[in-house]
Amino acid sequence: DLLVVGSANADLVVGVDRRPGPGETVLGSDLVVHPGGKGANQAVAAARLGARTALLARVGDDAHGRLLRASQQEAGVDTGGVLAGGAPTGVALITVDPSGDNSIVVSPGANARLTPEDIRAAAPLFASARVVSVQLEIPLDTVAETARALGPGARLVLNPSPPAPLPAEVLAACDPLVVNEHEARYILGGSAGGTPESWARGLTALGPRSVVITLGAEGALVADTRAGDPVRVPSPQVDAVDTTGAGDAFTAALAWRLGLGEELTEAAAFAVRVGAAAVTKQGAQASFPTAEEVSAL
Ligand code: ADP
Numbered sequence: 001d002l003l004v005v006g007s008a009n010a011d012l013v014v015g016v017d018r019r020p021g022p023g024e025t026v027l028g029s030d031l032v033v034h035p036g037g038k039g040a041n042q043a044v045a046a047a048r049l050g051a052r053t054a055l056l057a058r059v060g061d062d063a064h065g066r067l068l069r070a071s072q073q074e075a076g077v078d079t080g081g082v083l084a085g086g087a088p089t090g091v092a093l094i095t096v097d098p099s100g101d102n103s104i105v106v107s108p109g110a111n112a113r114l115t116p117e118d119i120r121a122a123a124p125l126f127a128s129a130r131v132v133s134v135q136l137e138i139p140l141d142t143v144a145e146t147a148r149a150l151g152p153g154a155r156l157v158l159n160p161s162p163p164a165p166l167p168a169e170v171l172a173a174c175d176p177l178v179v180n181e182h183e184a185r186y187i188l189g190g191s192a193g194g195t196p197e198s199w200a201r202g203l204t205a206l207g208p209r210s211v212v213i214t215l216g217a218e219g220a221l222v223a224d225t226r227a228g229d230p231v232r233v234p235s236p237q238v239d240a241v242d243t244t245g246a247g248d249a250f251t252a253a254l255a256w257r258l259g260l261g262e263e264l265t266e267a268a269a270f271a272v273r274v275g276a277a278a279v280t281k282q283g284a285q286a287s288f289p290t291a292e293e294v295s296a297l
Helices: 038-049 063-075 109-113 116-121 123-127 140-148 168-173 181-188 196-204 246-259 264-278 291-296
Strands: 002-005 009-015 032-036 053-059 082-084 090-096 102-107 131-135 155-159 174-180 210-214 220-224 231-233
Touching: 002 038, 002 140, 002 246, 009 063, 032 038, 032 063, 038 053, 038 063, 038 131, 038 246, 038 264, 053 063, 053 109, 053 116, 063 082, 090 109, 116 140, 131 140, 131 246, 140 155, 140 168, 155 168, 155 246, 168 174, 174 181, 174 246, 181 196, 181 210, 196 210, 196 220, 210 246, 210 264, 220 264, 231 264, 246 264, 264 291
Parallel strands: 002 053, 002 131, 009 090, 053 082, 131 155, 155 174, 174 210
Antiparallel strands: 009 032, 090 102, 210 220, 220 231
């Protein structure tokens, strides 16, 4: 089974003609509320593909929390690990201007209250997980506890987003570390000139057993310390409509296929197709494909 440990947010979206300045009020469009957060997105993406998926997350005891739980259940995710209370559900307050540019304020809310103790209390979920996927929209000590909680033979897939300095212990547990170009450069600390191949060498030197770098329309680069040189995995060409959530769809697909026992390159070849399918539709969770839609690509 796949266990996703991470964030769940309500995305509150309003269109505006222009953004308000300090002390100013502007009128916007009707509010649209979408389920989001990287953890919730990955769990929905995996379940929609057919993966047996559980989500370990924390929401508030409020309407947004119920919306998030319902969207997970609708996709077929096991929500027994979705904890409630301690703070309001995390929200992203998003204004979109006529040129399509977003301004976003995130209130982490309950996501910031997902504790190492919550991880230890979820031992049964870890016991049945062959792959555990985690991101950085929850506290770093909770991520570190997640790495310690893996069952024997289980793999940790970490997408360090938003990027933050990672303890060596967490880096060493990643198999793979999944980064986009921006996250790769952040972790390599500015010293990252060169090619994705050179970034992959720099990242594997930090301790992960494997690294996957997503390269947008170019697909991905896979580097496994147990195999030879880094391998490019091209993405199918599609008409990109909205890339929101593409990375989450990619990572969820990769984690699921690794759990089925596929090799990293094989799993990445499936994941680029899932990422490509996700960019052909608007939205994050709304854009995630079923397995049939991936085969049809
Ligand atoms: P992120 O969304 O985290 O920035 P990327 O932009 O690298 O990550 O996209 C993740 C994956 O989604 C890529 O590896 C690729 O499979 C797919 N993807 C993203 N953009 C496109 C695109 N324009 N055309 C085809 N596939 C894409």
